[in-house]
Amino acid sequence: MPASGPLLDTFGRQADDLRVSVTDRCNFRCTYCMPAEGLQWLPKTELLTFEELTRLVALFVRLGVRSLKITGGEPTVRADLPVLARMFREVGPDLDISITTNGLLLDKLARPLAEAGVDRATVSCDSLLRHRFEEMTRRDALDRVLRGLAAAEDAGLTPIKINTVVIGGTNDDEVVDLARWARTTGYEVRFIEYMPLDAQHAWEREKVVPGARILRAIHATHPLVPDGPTNEPATTYRFADGAPGRIGVIASVTEPFCDTCNRLRLTAEGQFRNCLFALEETDLRGPLRAGASDDDLEALIRQGVWSKWSGHRINHPDFVQPERSMSMVGG
Numbered sequence: 568m569p570a571s572g573p574l575l576d577t578f579g580r581q582a583d584d585l586r587v588s589v590t591d592r593c594n595f596r597c598t599y600c601m602p603a604e605g606l607q608w609l610p611k612t613e614l615l616t617f618e619e620l621t622r623l624v625a626l627f628v629r630l631g632v633r634s635l636k637i638t639g640g641e642p643t644v645r646a647d648l649p650v651l652a653r654m655f656r657e658v659g660p661d662l663d664i665s666i667t668t669n670g671l672l673l674d675k676l677a678r679p680l681a682e683a684g685v686d687r688a689t690v691s692c693d694s695l696l697r698h699r700f701e702e703m704t705r706r707d708a709l710d711r712v713l714r715g716l717a718a719a720e721d722a723g724l725t726p727i728k729i730n731t732v733v734i735g736g737t738n739d740d741e742v743v744d745l746a747r748w749a750r751t752t753g754y755e756v757r758f759i760e761y762m763p764l765d766a767q768h769a770w771e772r773e774k775v776v777p778g779a780r781i782l783r784a785i786h787a788t789h790p791l792v793p794d795g796p797t798n799e800p801a802t803t804y805r806f807a808d809g810a811p812g813r814i815g816v817i818a819s820v821t822e823p824f825c826d827t828c829n830r831l832r833l834t835a836e837g838q839f840r841n842c843l844f845a846l847e848e849t850d851l852r853g854p855l856r857a858g859a860s861d862d863d864l865e866a867l868i869r870q871g872v873w874s875k876w877s878g879h880r881i882n883h884p885d886f887v888q889p890e891r892s893m894s895m896v897g898g
């Protein structure tokens with residue numbers, strides 16, 4: 568295992584993208600993520616403090632991380648999030664810092680977050696139909712999310728990306744309408760395949776709508792041209808007629824992109840994960856609170872990256888769904 572240089576695993580992949588979950592709590596209850604009654608939230612003492620989070624982010628920056636995503640749970644429910652964002656910006660002046668949010672609180676928070684140094688926002692939105700949005704998120708909040716999006720644009724948290732989880736029989740009839748929305752707003756609408764990461768373990772393969780099918784449906788109405796390769800999990804497309812906006816597809820189930828995965832994750836309570844689907848994780852909070860030096864933490868991080876497997880096993884008979892659901896990992 569290399570003791571210096573970039574964060575490498577045994578397959579030669581270099582990790583330079585970190586997703587930091589700042590809370591496990593969420594103010595939505597998306598049906599494909601958590602039950603209506605919510606989950607057992609972490610006690611406050613178990614959450615990493617702003618100082619602990621910032622120390623770890625600074626260390627990851629030193630180890631070559633270039634892109635930081637603030638996520639959750641729902642990151643905007645963590646009190647004083649702009650203060651934390653500013654602390655991240657101070658230790659990573661050149662970091663690409665983005666936030667992944669359901670958008671509910673962006674009407675108030677977009678500007679303070681932008682002023683604190685957040686570059687971009689990705690907002691989850693599964694439907695443009697009020698009743699369906701409510702059915703999927705268990706919150707009648709589409710209007711407020713749209714206001715949050717407008718605030719994000721206004722504050723310059725651009726280019727804006729939209730995350731849409733597509734579930735067969737629920738919102739797959741809406742993909743062309745969502746693509747039309749990308750054309751009128753200039754957003755990049757990214758369609759995500761439904762993954763076995765729900766807390767209820769109710770995922771069914773039959774409900775996964777393959778990315779290729781989504782693209783075919785859109786292409787038939789609004790022809791698409793592929794963008795060149797990017798460092799992103801989403802394969803992205805422009806509209807052939809030059810309309811604004813983009814379409815992205817994150818086909819984690821039908822076309823896994825593990826070979827080029829550059830991502831790392833830190834949970835809200837300081838567990839370091841080298842894969843969304845990892846079954847093992849590295850505790851950083853314990854050593855951090857026991858007085859570990861940066862060198863000690865670096866060794867743990869390097870070991871955690873080095874042990875990354877070649878890829879998730881969703882399509883293998885031996886697949887085991889991780890205990891942590893998406894909201895507890897930090898999606």
Ligand code: SAM
Binds near residue numbers: 597691730763
């Ligand atoms: N609350 C924030 C949000 O809504 O973007 C950040 C955390 S959320 C867990 C991150 C993303 O994961 C969201 O876009 C959500 O729709 C997606 N997600 C949650 N459960 C999923 C599942 N089972 N399959 C695919 N995507 C999922």
